[in-house]
Amino acid sequence: MVPSVPAPAVSNRIALVEDHPRLASLVERGLGAAGIAVDTFATLEAAWHGLLRLPYALAIVDRGLPDGDGLTLIRRLRAADNQLPCLMLTAKDALHDRVAGLDAGADDYLPKPFAIEELTARVRALMRRPAEFRELHLIYHGLQILPELSCMRHQQEQISLAPAELQLIILMVRAAGQVVRRTALEAAAWGVSDAVTPNALDVALHRLRKKLAAIDAPLALINVRNLGFSLLPSDAAA
Template sequence: MSQTTPPALPNRIALVEDHARLASLVERGLGAAGIAVDTFATLESAWHGLTRHGYALAVIDRGLPDGDGLELVRRMRAVGNRIPCLMLTARDALHDRVEGLDAGADDYLPKPFAIEELGARVRALMRRPAALRDPQLVHHRLQVLAESSCMQCGDEQVSLAPAELQIIILLVRAAGQVVRRGALERAAWGVGEAVTPNALDVALHRLRRKLTAIDAGLSVVNMRNLGFALRPTDAAA
């Protein structure tokens, strides 16, 4: 039985971890590197999230309240979901690592671990599938530096808030094509956070000002009843 995998949310990953403090540390650590995180505390909540929303990667703990995280990997692979999976576990025996890789996991990180190493492994896995991640975030003269949470044009550079970063990444990847409002909201705030009706409009307004500040020659254009697109300012006028 196969299932269509939802389009990946760029630079947003799913973390399946029931330990609240560890989940918070991972969210902050990866967030500092420009990677947004949606956290799920159980296998079932993660299954629903992963089948309804696309992610660039899943980081999955093995010891969860409702079972072994490997069962989630097996379940996803059984329906054709090939999202890269990195397993977190206190089990460091060779046979445990082999079992995880045989179940369809792509990498295995034993606890305790350094957030810096987790970040490096996450970035490596996110670079691996070309269909999910481009090597450069460039559109016309604009370059987005996700790990530095900023964008630049020539010698000019401006920092980005977390939501702004996820929005501009999705718009740059679309390369001028229209992106629907819902997709931008999910990229910016994930699937679990309540978003006020005008939150996206406020973020887009700030992005437009920052694009102008660095003389990018681009603006975020509202395509009425369709969504938004990153277009050259002469075409946007």
């Protein structure tokens, strides 16, 4: 039986499968500036296990990796009936290479070298494609999230967000009042690459509550005992 892979989540965290440290760092910085968090994996096997652990929004996959061709990972995903959007990165730009990538199940194809602006645009386009993804500028009960500016806004008030706070509020807003479990929140905020202390989530949510109050947002972050957290209109949470 083929192991199941989590379906894509409504977060801004993506998986990058790239073994070149300099290129990986460039992509991480470029997408991070657009409010998109990145977990980097240097091998196909590490990426597969990472994709089993977290429901990423998208995967960027290099073809030339130490343990094989990135197309193998995409085929493996599709064999598991997982439709995670996949963007191929490769130095191969021949027509038959592009066709091979698309036939393997890739959703888009970007040859190296590339401009980070083009990569960001393609990532955003793929993240908009599935029905479960909403617009990149999120609005919920008057609260607007602007990922590329790492901030949130209510009426005329605006406040900046730390990277973890940004990923948390994006996930909470997209949940639209539904309860989000602690594990999902931690995964969205820190992924698999960062060590997280036991109270890191509580600290980040405490800071988010203070920032929501600072801009007079009519929303409350509610702790639903033994389940998780939800973001509700203040009058409904009272």
